[in-house]
Amino acid sequence: MTLRHHFELRETIATILADDQSVIDAACEGIRSARHEIERYILFDPFFEMSYxxxxxxxxxxxxxKMADAAEIAGVGPMAAVAGAVACAGVRAAHNTGASFCIIDNGGDIAMITDRPVHVGLYAGRSPLSGRYAFCIPPKEDMYGICTSSATVGHSFSFGTADSVTVFSPDPILADATATAICNALTIT
Structure with missing residues (x-):
């Protein structure tokens, strides 16, 4: 039976899916550890947090x-990859326990390993496409990311106007940064 766990730690509000409580516990610890490392680094280099x-x-x-590398490739600030990085760290910690199924949705930025097909719905706020479509993701033994950026949903800043931009990648950190970059570039004039 798949367990669902709601996890909150400051700005991180995530949903964790796994088959075992020990996997959820490992994922939670991975998220906590990742946030701690990011917060500690920002104390050392506040520009890392503020740069676009x-x-x-x-x-x-x-x-x-990894956040800086993804940001360089996508042409955005490194915090554009933070949600994907935190989700990735949680799934990696779960995978290190031997788990073959763990999904973390960190505010629309998803990292996963899955031994079964998974349906991931598209949420785009008030867009008529919202809630009407889902992506069927086949089993993924290795890390996989599905990250969404929006100018109209959530608290993140965007230079664009898109309701939803979703990027798929074996690298959730790069997917997050790239979704932000694409969303920033899409504007209605």
């Missing part, structure tokens, strides 16, 4: 480097 452009990271935890 890529930031060079010479030293720092792996999660910080």
């Amino acid at each position: 452009e890529p930031v060079v990271v010479k030293e720092g935890p792996d999660i910080i480097q």
Whole structure:
């Protein structure tokens, strides 16, 4: 039976799906650890948190480097990848326990490993497309990301006007940064 767990820690509001409570516990610890590393790094380098452009990271935890690398590729600030990075860290921690099924939805930024097909719905606020479509994701033994950015839903800042931009990738951190970049570029004039 699939368990669903609601997790909140400051700005992180996530839903974790897994088959076992120990997997959920590991995922929660992975999220906590990732947030701790990010928050500690921001104390050292506050510009990392505020920049809307890529930031060079010479030293720092792996999660910080991955966020900076994804931001560089996408052409956005590193915090554009934070939700995907936190979700990825939770799934990675779950996978390290031997889990073959764990999904973390961190505010529309999803990281997963799955041994079964999964349907992921599209939510786009007031758009007529919202709630009408879902993506069927086949089993994914390795990490997989489905990340969404929106100018009209949620609290994140966007330079664009799109209701929803969704990016699929084996790298949830890159998917998050790329979704933000695409959303920023889409504007109605």
